[in-house]
Amino acid sequence: MMSYCLDDVRFHGELGNGVSSGFGEDGYASIEDAVKVLLKGLGEDINREGYKQKVKDIVQDALFPEAGLDNKVGHAGGAGGLVIVRDLDHFSCCESCLLPFQVKCHVGYVPSGQRVLGLSKFSRVAGIFARRLQEPQHLADEICSALHQEIQPAGVAVVLQCTHVHFPDIELHILDPNHQGWLETLVSSGSGVFEDKQADDWADFLGLLRLRGTDMEKLKxxxxxDPSWCPSLSIKVSSAIEPANPGMVAAAAKIIKSLGEDPLRKELRETPRRFVEWFRNFQNKPDMKVNWFLCGRKDPLSMNRGVDLNSERVYAELGIPFWAQCEHHLLPFHGVVHIGYFISDGFKPIGRSHLQSIIHFYGFKLQVQERLTRQIAEAISPLLGGDVIVVAEASHTCMISRGIEKFGSNTSTIAVLGRFATEVTARASFLKTIPSPASPAGQ
Amino acid sequence: MMSYCLDDVRFHGELGNGVSSGFGEDGYASIEDAVKVLLKGLGEDINREGYKQKVKDIVQDALFPEAGLDNKVGHAGGAGGLVIVRDLDHFSCCESCLLPFQVKCHVGYVPSGQRVLGLSKFSRVAGIFARRLQEPQHLADEICSALHQEIQPAGVAVVLQCTHVHFPDIELHILDPNHQGWLETLVSSGSGVFEDKQADDWADFLGLLRLRGTDMEKLKxxxxxDPSWCPSLSIKVSSAIEPANPGMVAAAAKIIKSLGEDPLRKELRETPRRFVEWFRNFQNKPDMKVNWFLCGRKDPLSMNRGVDLNSERVYAELGIPFWAQCEHHLLPFHGVVHIGYFISDGFKPIGRSHLQSIIHFYGFKLQVQERLTRQIAEAISPLLGGDVIVVAEASHTCMISRGIEKFGSNTSTIAVLGRFATEVTARASFLKTIPSPASPAGQ
Incomplete structure (x- = not known):
């Protein structure tokens, strides 16, 4: 536990500029600072008002006259037809928990009145409504209705694929292995000829969406x-858990107000509490211990993971999920950890749940991925004979929200000790055992 | 050809605000305006100077102290190890032809001096150097050297996957069917421990890159x-073609100067001429005719494309490539056109090259995708019995460059006439015959 204490000291030093890292009683005084940090983290150009006006400005400048596209001709009645712009990546902010969620937006419309909208404007309009506190269906409806009002086409169709980060189970402090990655939902909205979901126009729209790999038949x-999509709404807070710090809840309500929203709006009333519950997952708990021995329950996943490499036996425990909270942006990052170590014939591999517990211990706090990887390696090294390799792969919410918006990006870190530090072939062999998915998680 | 003439009149009307659409003699007077339009199209926040200072500003604010990562420990000698940030999508501007190209950037570094760089900064630094006139290797070297200088790590590795739009063959005015989609190149640059491409550190870096589907072993x-990657450099301009309009060449040189670059720099000297050659592909040629009969050469690809649908025979000619120049941004868009029509048993399908010639005729000019689709449908309808469906799928350069940067996005348009306008099942059946690729082109 030495490295843990050491980090804790350094950690307080780093944030010594008035922002307390603790969420205990000393945290009350610095709520103002926390709100500033959080607001900055939530996005750099959040627009508080004037959405309607902004849409009008964006659209009016980009409505181009186009002979031959007329509502008298209609969608299927002439040569003028459906236009779809697909795979527009955006991020939004969940109104139930204040965490960012990813939005893959597909927009279709049937032009009318002999005019078409410049293609990039569909993305700009979607972006205006995404950058608010949102719920997927409401977001789809707003994009659809704004485009319909400004373009006045025969109809607008919007399909959104939204992905939300999962919540860990705050009570168990152990990750449910099924709760890996993202939670996905699919919503749609239609106006005009798309108002009826059974209309032929929807069949055309979904048929065109399929052409580049978005198979809507497989998606529901x-x-x-359906129950609400935000996982914070299905978290059961037992009475055994102390209620959320009222000062923190007030700070979260202040954030909502700063965003130009009414904290008393029905959908937002419980949001501050849920937001604080999320943060409490990452609370630095001095009394929390890795249960070094009791966690070693038998796990069927830990079987059959031995890999014979170059006549040596490297045991690979792959794809252990983790969550952490980025200490630079107070936004979650999550992904998987792969662990490799040498075992001799008589040695029994350490239980997966044991490793999971260690990863969980170092992940569930304000962290940076580089440190997390190193801490895991240092913690498991004495248990595994000193020769260990740890690879972490993560998607960082701060890389998709905020100004940067690099949706496909992800980060890998590696930490090596003992023989893995000196033998490049051992590292390479271990890396080869990690399966490469057909497509990145959450894409 | 009626619709063509009609559009031409309307087209001049649209751009009547001083920007001439013609590239003939009347174009001389409005070069100033053209430069303004082009500059706007080239990017909204091009930085003309101070790159070095900007990198320093970005990096210095985001270097975080991180105990345990030290150069005394070294990459493989301790728990501190390699960090990679992968799949950062950017766009850049080709110094040989001024067209935008896409950059998928992967950066790795081995921290040193007990400090790490905030993950988002790798993307920000890459973006600074991408937004200049560039060549892939030079871009990789600049990103690598700037990061090395500012972070002072044990080493930096940069891998770039760059994709450039193909050039059509200006002489034949017919698209080479092999020249579909994008031209790709892979470059790398390394400093410090990555200076030697044979070093173990490179093996680790490429091994980690593989984990999310970027299989470097398959890429060269x-x-x-190797010959220069920009296709403009391998276009042979025969003496039969009149030399590029000197006024336009001067205008292109002016653009280069406006970007803060020296038009006399060795690599840029011929760029204005190449840029003009590209634009000349899209020149509105009044004497150009679709060679309705001579183009009907036998094409093996047009065989076996008949599809029996619901006891009716719909013939589907799929994936005919096209290029066009977006008239709103003067940037290329390209993709494929799928055509469907009914044939009776005694009817012989029309040659693919014939359809290709028609698509080419309507594509090779300043266009919008909606109009292109409609014009193709109207042009082929009389030849194909009046029942036609045309689907165009395209990637728009204006959607990846400029402010919007929606890298995965693409646009579909559909035009239907006759029975395809009234029978939703006919449309749906045709759409189902179009194969859905595993991943979007150019991704």
Missing amino acids: FRRSS | FRRSS
Whole structure:
């Protein structure tokens, strides 16, 4: 536990400029600073008002006259037809928990009145409504209705694929292995000829969407009877857990107000509490210990993972999920950790849940990925004979939200000790055992 | 040809605000305006100077102290190790022809001096150097050297996957069917421990890059002996073609100067001429005719494309490539056109090259995709019995460059006439015959 204490000291030093890293009683005084940090992290050009006016400005400058496209001709009645702009990547902010979520937006419309909208404007309009506190269906409806109002076409169709980060289970402090990666939902909205979901126009739209690999037949649209998509709404807070710090809840309400929203709006009333619950997952708990021995329950996943490499036996425990909170932006990052170590014939591999517990211990706090990887390597090294390799792969919410918006990006870090530090072939062999997915997670 | 003449009149009307659409003699007077339009199209926040200072500003604010990462420990000698940030999408501007090209950037570094760089800064630094007139190897070297200088790590590695739009063959006015989509090149640059491409550190870097589907073993790095990557450099301009309009060449040189570059720099000297050659592909040629009959050469690709659908025979001619120049941004868009029509048993399908010639005729000018699709449908309809469906799928350079930067986005348009206008099942059946690629082109 030495490295943990050491980091803690250094950690307080780093944030010594008035922003307390603790969420305990000493955190009350610096809520103002926290709000500033959070606001900055939430986005650099959040627009507080004037959405309607902005849409008008964007659209009016880019409506081009186009002979031959007329509503008298109609969608299927003439040569003028459906236009779709697909795979527009955006991010939004969940109104239930204040965390960012990713939006892959597809827009279709049937021109009318002999005019077409410049293609880039569909993305700009979607971006205006994405950069608010949102819920997927509401976002789809807003984009659809704004485009319909300004273009006055025969109809507008919007399909959104939204992905939200999962919530860990705050009570167990152990990650549910099924809760890896992202939670996805699919919503749609239609106006004019697209108002009826059974209309032929929808069949055409979905047929065109399929052409570049978005197979809508395999995806299920969200129904109004489905439970809310934000995982914060299904977290059961037991009475055994102390209620969220009221000062922090007030700070979260202040953030909502700063964004130009009403914290008393029905959908937002419980948001501050949920936001704080999320943060409490990453609270620095001095009394929390890695349960070094009790966590070693038998796990069927840990079987059959031995790999014979170059006549040596390297044991590879792959794809252990983790969450962490980026200490630079107070935004989550999550991904998987791969661990490799040498075992001799008589040695029994360490349980996967044991490793999971260690990863969880170092992940569930304000972190940076480089440190997390190093800390895991240092923690497991004495248990595994000193020769270990740890690879972490993560998607960082701060890389998709904020100004940078690099949606496909991800980060890998590696830490090596003992023989893995000196033998390039051992490292290369281990890396080769990690399966390369057909497509990045969450894409 | 009626629709063509009609559009031409309307087209001049649209650009009537001083920007001449013609590249003939009347174009001389409005070069100033053209330069303004082009500059705007080339990017909204091109930085003309101070690159070095900007990198320093970006990096210095985001160098975080991180205990345990030291150059005394070294990459493989301790727990501190390699960090890679992968799949950063950028665009740049080709110094040989002034067209934008896409850059997928992967950066790795081995921290040293107990400090790490905030992850988003790798993308910001890459963006600074991408937004200049560039050549892939030079871009990789600049990113690598700037990061090395400012972070002072044990080493930096940069891998770039660059994709450039193809050039059509200006002489034949017919698209080479092999010249579809993008031209790709792979370059790398290394400093410090990555200076030697045979070093173990490179093996680790490429091994980590593979984990999310970038299989470097299948990709070939560009060698210095390889011919230049920009297709404009391998276009042979025969003496039969009149030399490029000197006024336009001067205008292109002016653009280069406006970007803060020296038009007399060795690599840039011929760029204005090449840029003009590209634009001349899209010149509105009144004497150009679709060679309706001579183009009907036998094409093996047009065989076996008949599809029996619902006991009717719909013939589908799929994936005919096209290029066009977006009239709103003067930037290329390109993709494929799919054509469907009914044939009776005794009817012989029309030759693919014939359709290609028609598509080419309507594509090779300043265009918008909606109009292109409609014009193709109207032009082929009388030849194909009146029942036609035309689908165009395209990537628009204006959607990846400029402020919007939606790298994965693409646009579909559809035009239907006759029975395809009234029968939704006919449309749906045709759309189903179009194969859905595993991943979008150019991704």
